[in-house]
Amino acid sequence: MQVEDINIKDIDKLLLDEEYVSNNEISTTLYLSFLLGKPMLIEGPPGVGKTELAKVIAKSFDRDFFRIQCYEGITFEQIVGEWNYQKQLLHLEAAKNDTSNVDEIFDDDFFIRRSLLNAFLNQKDSVLLIDEIDKADEEVESFLLQALGEQEITINDLGTFQLQNDLIVILTSNSQRSLLDETKDRCLFLYIPYPTVEREIEIVKSKLPDVEDETVSHVVKLVHRIRDLNLMKKPSVRGTVDWVKSVSNLGTRDIDQSLQDSVGVAIKTETDKKRVLKDIFNK
Amino acid sequence: MINRIVRLSADLRKEGLPVSVRSTQSAMEIYHNLGDADRNLLKTALMAIYVKDRYDIPKFLKIFEEVFKAPEPEKNMVEDPNRGKAYRGAGPKSNKYVIKKQNTIGKKVQKEKINNEKLKMLSGQPLLEEAKKLERDGELMNKDLTKLNRFDPRMLEICQRLGKRIANKRSRRKVQAHSHRIDMRRTMRANLKYGGVPIELIKAKPRPHKNEHLFLNDISGSCEWISSWFFMLMFSAQTAFKRSRTFEFDNKVIETTKALKEEYLIDSFVKVKDMRIKNMMVHGTSDMYSAFKQFQEMASINNKSYVIILSDCRDWAGPKVKGIPASVELVGEMVRDAKKVVILNPEDRNKWDIVDSCVSLYEEAGAQVFEVNTLNQLAHFVEQM
Numbered sequence: 001m002q003v004e005d006i007n008i009k010d011i012d013k014l015l016l017d018e019e020y021v022s023n024n025e026i027s028t029t030l031y032l033s034f035l036l037g038k039p040m041l042i043e044g045p046p047g048v049g050k051t052e053l054a055k056v057i058a059k060s061f062d063r064d065f066f067r068i069q070c071y072e073g074i075t076f077e078q079i080v081g082e083w084n085y086q087k088q089l090l091h092l093e094a095a096k097n098d099t100s101n102v103d104e105i106f107d108d109d110f111f112i113r114r115s116l117l118n119a120f121l122n123q124k125d126s127v128l129l130i131d132e133i134d135k136a137d138e139e140v141e142s143f144l145l146q147a148l149g150e151q152e153i154t155i156n157d158l159g160t161f162q163l164q165n166d167l168i169v170i171l172t173s174n175s176q177r178s179l180l181d182e183t184k185d186r187c188l189f190l191y192i193p194y195p196t197v198e199r200e201i202e203i204v205k206s207k208l209p210d211v212e213d214e215t216v217s218h219v220v221k222l223v224h225r226i227r228d229l230n231l232m233k234k235p236s237v238r239g240t241v242d243w244v245k246s247v248s249n250l251g252t253r254d255i256d257q258s259l260q261d262s263v264g265v266a267i268k269t270e271t272d273k274k275r276v277l278k279d280i281f282n283k
Numbered sequence: 284m285i286n287r288i289v290r291l292s293a294d295l296r297k298e299g300l301p302v303s304v305r306s307t308q309s310a311m312e313i314y315h316n317l318g319d320a321d322r323n324l325l326k327t328a329l330m331a332i333y334v335k336d337r338y339d340i341p342k343f344l345k346i347f348e349e350v351f352k353a354p355e356p357e358k359n360m361v362e363d364p365n366r367g368k369a370y371r372g373a374g375p376k377s378n379k380y381v382i383k384k385q386n387t388i389g390k391k392v393q394k395e396k397i398n399n400e401k402l403k404m405l406s407g408q409p410l411l412e413e414a415k416k417l418e419r420d421g422e423l424m425n426k427d428l429t430k431l432n433r434f435d436p437r438m439l440e441i442c443q444r445l446g447k448r449i450a451n452k453r454s455r456r457k458v459q460a461h462s463h464r465i466d467m468r469r470t471m472r473a474n475l476k477y478g479g480v481p482i483e484l485i486k487a488k489p490r491p492h493k494n495e496h497l498f499l500n501d502i503s504g505s506c507e508w509i510s511s512w513f514f515m516l517m518f519s520a521q522t523a524f525k526r527s528r529t530f531e532f533d534n535k536v537i538e539t540t541k542a543l544k545e546e547y548l549i550d551s552f553v554k555v556k557d558m559r560i561k562n563m564m565v566h567g568t569s570d571m572y573s574a575f576k577q578f579q580e581m582a583s584i585n586n587k588s589y590v591i592i593l594s595d596c597r598d599w600a601g602p603k604v605k606g607i608p609a610s611v612e613l614v615g616e617m618v619r620d621a622k623k624v625v626i627l628n629p630e631d632r633n634k635w636d637i638v639d640s641c642v643s644l645y646e647e648a649g650a651q652v653f654e655v656n657t658l659n660q661l662a663h664f665v666e667q668m
Contacts, residue, residue: 008324024323024327025327025330025331028324028327028328028331029327029328029331032313032328032331032332035312035313035316036309036312036313038309041335043337086482089480089482093480175337178336181301181335184301184335184336185301185303185305185306185335186305187335188331188332189330189331189332189334189335189336190331191334191337191340271549
């Protein structure tokens with residue numbers, strides 16, 4: 001749907017329709033993002049639903065979805081686009097004796113568009129997810145400042161492109177490095193922590209409606225106890241959902257045994273596993 | 284209205300939050316749209332604008348409460364006892380906050396039936412518990428490690444996280460350093476077969492850097508704590524320091540490199556403790572002359588070595604020549620042989636050069652001395668190394 005006359009409760013409702021259990025901070029920040037036209041910077045531990053939120057926003061508001069997955073060494077060309085070097089060369093070879101159309105090699109046809117430019121020039125309203133921005137280099141982040149703040153992109157030889165639609169930009173970060181102050185200043189900040197027991201139960205129920213309430217509640221409470229241990233890697237919400245799924249498949253008659261058998265679904269390192277077996281299951 | 288927002292911005296700046304004019308402007312816009320009838324909504328909204336780091340959330344909440352003091356409650360709200368904990372919340376209570384956009388065509392809202400109770404629950408999930416944790420993390424990272432009197436497991440967790448972050452940053456820098464540039468000479472030669480048209484690009488191969496880091500940690504009584512934290516940080520960041528060796532000293536030296544190679548931190552730590560006990564290095568006094576002499580023999584320092592010494596530079600038991608500790612000369616020798624000698628001093632700068640501290644003497648000998656007494660300072664140094 002288009003963003004017209006929308007309020008925070010509508011946002012809650014629309015997100016819940018797509019099985020995303022929101023909360024006050026999430027819905028308000030999204031509302032502000034619509035209101036101010038600012039990007040959202042979402043931080044939080046892995047597996048709490050940062051990326052999922054972006055996908056769900058696209059679905060809920062019936063928008064096109066574009067994604068840039070950042071990683072070490074990602075370049076400007078991989079985000080915005082690049083010149084089709086081979087095509088340019090072939091064109092030059094073909095037009096060897098005709099110097100009049102040499103300038104054509106810098107036309108739009110010779111440029112391969114990537115996600116950022118596609119999202120900017122898309123005619124339909126869109127959502128752009130820049131995932132794990134902290135993994136990208138600072139140069140890439142600096143380049144994105146223009147897109148985030150002024151809603152335009154400048155490409156050498158091609159010119160400046162203005163934003164063509166009502167674009168919602170969502171950046172996620174796992175705090176592997178601290179982002180530039182300039183980036184943070186242009187964004188609305190949202191920190192998604194691990195959910196409370198009640199909210200996590202709702203999340204799991206929305207993902208697995210067929211599982212018994214008792215099983216869900218048992219596993220979620222256990223996960224919360226595990227998160228309080230000093231583990232290397234705390235179990236994520238994704239982990240909780242998977243664990244509940246595994247337990248319900250293994251059988252809930254002897255739930256503790258099923259939990260022990262499938263502990264690897266939520267606990268990801270050997271030391272953590274030993275610790276959980278010892279402290280939680282008394283093994 | 285403007286006075287309150289400006290005061291909030293100013294107070295947040297005083298607390299060290301980076302508040303720009305842009306943020307104040309956005310906050311004004313929000314305040315104009317939302318008003319202050321629903322304080323919790325305003326708080327959440329302004330938090331999204333002003334807070335740029337999760338560790339700043341507790342500071343923001345505190346200052347917001349000061350600037351936007353809650354009015355006296357007129358009457359007590361009665362909670363429905365049938366509703367669970369999850370359904371209580373402090374979210375928006377009215378529907379009046381509406382975005383008005385011109386010239387956009389609305390489509391039908393999806394009209395599936397929604398559980399109303401769920402929605403009420405969703406509108407309010409306090410962040411307070413998490414805020415308390417964040418406040419503690421933020422404090423711990425800037426706490427003077429030398430003044431810690433107990434082992435805080437949360438600190439260990441933060442330490443490991445910092446270590447991983449350092450390893451990540453260093454590996455990224457390595458990728459950058461090794462990013463291949465175009466080798467013009469080879470590119471031209473390779474493209475001769477295409478009649479000089481540069482179709483194939485040949486990239487230069489990275490030059491190998493064989494620098495070696497030698498860490499020498501003081502584990503005499505005064506520095507034992509920070510050495511332990513440094514060790515943990517190094518353990519977490521070890522993937523980034525493949526060519527490195529670690530040593531510990533009080534009046535003798537032991538090499539602990541092998542202990543770092545253990546799979547788990549706790550095993551590694553136990554192993555180091557064991558080595559210390561076997562060598563009778565528990566609460567010892569530092570004799571830097573003997574220690575440095577032994578270190579030079581064990582480490583075979585060369586022009587590719589970076590020597591990083593973690594010490595308070597208090598040579599308690601070392602010999603002196605004309606009132607000057609003999610270890611100063613050895614530091615000079617290390618500076619001569621190594622690429623760089625860095626000393627990390629966990630003491631406050633105002634205690635340097637007092638009584639038996641020989642910071643200036645080591646500096647004169649060519650070593651660089653830095654003050655490092657919080658986990659953040661320590662991590663910052665290792666990152667920059």
